[in-house]
Amino acid sequence: METFQIDFSLPEVQSVVSDIYSQAITGELVGMSNFAALAGTIDDPHEKMEAVEHADSERKHAEGFMAYARKAGLPVNINMEGAYWKRVRRQFLNYADKNDFIACVIIQEVMLESFAVSMYTDAGKALGGESERLFLAIADEEREHLEHSIDLLKHELSKDPVGFVDKFEEIHFNCMNILSEFSATTDLGGHCGVCHGDCMKESLHHVGLEAATLRGNALKLYASTLDRIGIPGEKSIVWIAKLPA
């Protein structure tokens, strides 16, 4: 396999690495806030404690990314009000306000974690060194959240297959449309409000990444997760086909 050598002294490389860290930190803080809100929707004390624990885990991930960025002298821009993150968060809070625990789990632990696990893995492998260890370690922990949700959602599906798939479909279009616009190779919804200058998708090649691969791998993990939950393939392929691109 061809090895891509990154020259971290180049300003364009530092810029794209800063943007990658900015997105990761912002995403973790969104996850932290979501889990914290989720804790308020749960009646079961054990689940409540678990949500708080997950929120704390996301906080630690954000701190880990921040610590590395500080050490490496990377300027980061944390903006939970950035265009796409804000919309995702609003979707989550809509369901949290209705005490819809399952919807919250679907958004945070299936949709957002699928993207986080996949993109952290790709980014980590591309960046190498300490960044690789950090991104892959956090991806492993996020994968545990994903696995936890699969067991829970399989059980939910078995209780009411038709109702569950209908509910999942609604959430898919509410939330995955945003993530799909966010990850499209061209910036469909305008500037994200997190990247420092122009959209970093144009600059990913400086670190051996490309937007199409990041998006493709993320959708692959999301689709596999839907399969493992038990969503029929005939349904999920239509959901994926209808996403903005």
Add this chain to the structure above:
Amino acid sequence: MDRQTTGLDFAVIGHQDNWANIRSLINIMRTDALEALPVSKIREVYDYIPPRAIFRMHVTSPLGMTRSGLYIETFIAPDKLTADHLRENIQKVRDAVAATYRLGIPMVILGGFTSLLLEGNIDDFREYGMAVTTGNTLTAAYVIKGIEKAVRQEGKRLRDCRVLIIGATGDIGMACTNYLKGKTKGVLLCARNRARLERFGRRIENEGHEVKWSTRIDELSGSADIIISVASSSDIGVSHLKGDVIICDAGYPKNLEEKLKDHPSVKLFHGGMGQLHHGYLFDPDYTTGFYRYPAEHLGHGCIIEVILLALENRLENYTIGKGNISEEKIEEIYALSLKHGITLAPFYNGNGLWPDQ
């Protein structure tokens, strides 16, 4: 591995061989309410999608039985159907078979490229306990019965004809050769792999049949009264043809007629297809923009083979390996086809149905 109970009788694992079909399929799924995606956008995501079910098939026999199956798309990109991508494609096929198993389906056909795993003895998926088949026996049967019918229709006799088989060392090519070698004046064998072709040619010769072989089509085509093309190649060129040659194009992609525009008397049809007369329904039905045949309810022989096995409750590995298709099996599966009201497809090619169909 978790296994569901779907009540389905069979599955078809396949792939698309061109981006135009994929564009149609994806945009039908998107419906008119959404902007149609161009191929460039679809390509960005298509082959990342793990194999999954796309639609269900419901088949009715005139004998009163019905069977239901599932089409599982491998999402192998058409331009990756090459040796360079063999390893990843094999993995996709394996993933598709695993998906079939998880759905509790007892029988599966590996169509098109995916049959390579069975033909090449790469995997027989024994661990899943499912019946598997390539469907090649019925495809070969439809090719042969089509040739027999076309020869009769053109007022010729099979035993007076020499038949050229392009792709002779593939599973379907070998089946056609073995079936026709004693019923025709001679067989002309063409394939890309010289050593394999030589071995097969010598074997036919040692059996006492008239046979010639070459890796070059034009060294054989001038002697052919009938041509069967079962090769998977986009660069097949035919020249030096007899004016009234009958051609069955059963290879992929089908592009022989484009190269025969200067031979108006050549009778070319797309072979290996059957027609289901008593019910062949899809759910969801994506055929509106996707079905490109000039007659209703046509299906590939390989798919119909698994349908017949399901109708007959025969959970067996009907066609696996290469070179195992006997004349008896060809006659048996063709008889089952007729029993369940599935006939040879009418003759057609890229210009539509033959005028007399």
